Amino acid sequence: MFSGSIPAWIGENLLSLIFLSLQANEFYGRIPSNLCQLAKIRILDLSQNTLSGAIPLCLNNLTAMVQKGDPDGIIEHNYWYSVEGNKSFWGDSYVEKAWVGWKGMKYEYERSLLLFRIIDFACNKLNGEIPDEITRLSELVVLNLSRNNLIGLIPKNIGQLKQLQSVDLSYNHLSGPIPDSMADLNFLSYLNLSYNNLSGKVPTGTQLQSLEASAFMGNQALYGPPITQQCPKNDTFQPQPPEEERDEFNRWFYVGMGIGFFMAFWGVFGTLLLKRSWRHAYFRLLDNWTDSLYVTSMLSSARLVRKFKS
Numbered sequence: 001m002f003s004g005s006i007p008a009w010i011g012e013n014l015l016s017l018i019f020l021s022l023q024a025n026e027f028y029g030r031i032p033s034n035l036c037q038l039a040k041i042r043i044l045d046l047s048q049n050t051l052s053g054a055i056p057l058c059l060n061n062l063t064a065m066v067q068k069g070d071p072d073g074i075i076e077h078n079y080w081y082s083v084e085g086n087k088s089f090w091g092d093s094y095v096e097k098a099w100v101g102w103k104g105m106k107y108e109y110e111r112s113l114l115l116f117r118i119i120d121f122a123c124n125k126l127n128g129e130i131p132d133e134i135t136r137l138s139e140l141v142v143l144n145l146s147r148n149n150l151i152g153l154i155p156k157n158i159g160q161l162k163q164l165q166s167v168d169l170s171y172n173h174l175s176g177p178i179p180d181s182m183a184d185l186n187f188l189s190y191l192n193l194s195y196n197n198l199s200g201k202v203p204t205g206t207q208l209q210s211l212e213a214s215a216f217m218g219n220q221a222l223y224g225p226p227i228t229q230q231c232p233k234n235d236t237f238q239p240q241p242p243e244e245e246r247d248e249f250n251r252w253f254y255v256g257m258g259i260g261f262f263m264a265f266w267g268v269f270g271t272l273l274l275k276r277s278w279r280h281a282y283f284r285l286l287d288n289w290t291d292s293l294y295v296t297s298m299l300s301s302a303r304l305v306r307k308f309k310s
């Protein structure tokens, strides 16, 4: 229940911060632009406060969000307690954990923490447009700006954020089309653009069409697959997902990583394209997988291949 404005000393003095969560307090006022000096910050979570004003343009100064993550990186702290004079000292270490919002759920995360690049300003009263500067944070993995009063267009270069896996812009007043470049986000596995004022056709790209229609609901003038006339399902918010969900999350994180995934995908896909028996064996294996997006996209590719062959 901290309140008041976000203290200036955070941005001015805590220059080694790697993550900052002020989530669910009562901070109000603007996001101070000196937070942009936190060049090492990887997780910036200001969600669920009463912050107002515009998103600072200087976000592109968050240089850690432009640098590649370390898949094996844990953040370990060593500390020493010593008493001068009688020479007694005692040391210990601990590994940093963080609660990370992911596909609409919260996960306590320790392993691979250094992979994350997260901006979460959800549930505030931010207004103005989403600054284009945000599209320079090339290693951003999670962007959550939902439930604010943002207006204007979705930045048309959002497709530059190649590592994005989860984007939530729901419950704002964004208008205009969904930028075509969004179809370039190969690793996007969660998208929520619902309850805005977006219009036009959903850009065509495997990733966007494989999402649930509920990702787009509440935008009167949007059309095209996957939007249908069906009643959307109610999303429920679970604070801690079951074990297998977390495994899925781990898997997605590793599978979703950069070029390795791309090569693996096309390696497998190319083989499947060529050999029918391998294809069948592979899909039996895939049955065990729970990642519906991956499975759906592979199955629809297989369907295409079959159509093509027959």
Ligand SMILES: *[C@@H]1O[C@H](CO)[C@@H](O)[C@H](O)[C@H]1NC(C)=O
Residues within 6 Å of the ligand: 033, 034, 036, 037, 058, 061
């Ligand atoms: C952003 O970075 C530039 C260059 O390093 C610096 O001159 C500027 O003061 C920074 N802006 C903010 C608000 O931190």
Ligand SMILES: *[C@@H]1O[C@H](CO)[C@@H](O)[C@H](O)[C@H]1NC(C)=O
Residues within 6 Å of the ligand: 047, 048, 101, 102, 103, 104, 105, 122, 123, 144, 145, 146, 166, 167, 168, 190, 192, 237
């Ligand atoms: C974005 O933040 C809101 C509020 O904290 C949360 O309800 C929502 O699930 C988050 N979205 C994602 C994709 O995690």
Ligand SMILES: *[C@@H]1O[C@H](CO)[C@@H](O)[C@H](O)[C@H]1NC(C)=O
Residues within 6 Å of the ligand: 173, 175, 176, 197, 199
């Ligand atoms: C929605 O966008 C249209 C233009 O695309 C505009 O005319 C209309 O006023 C907007 N509605 C709201 C509620 O913002």
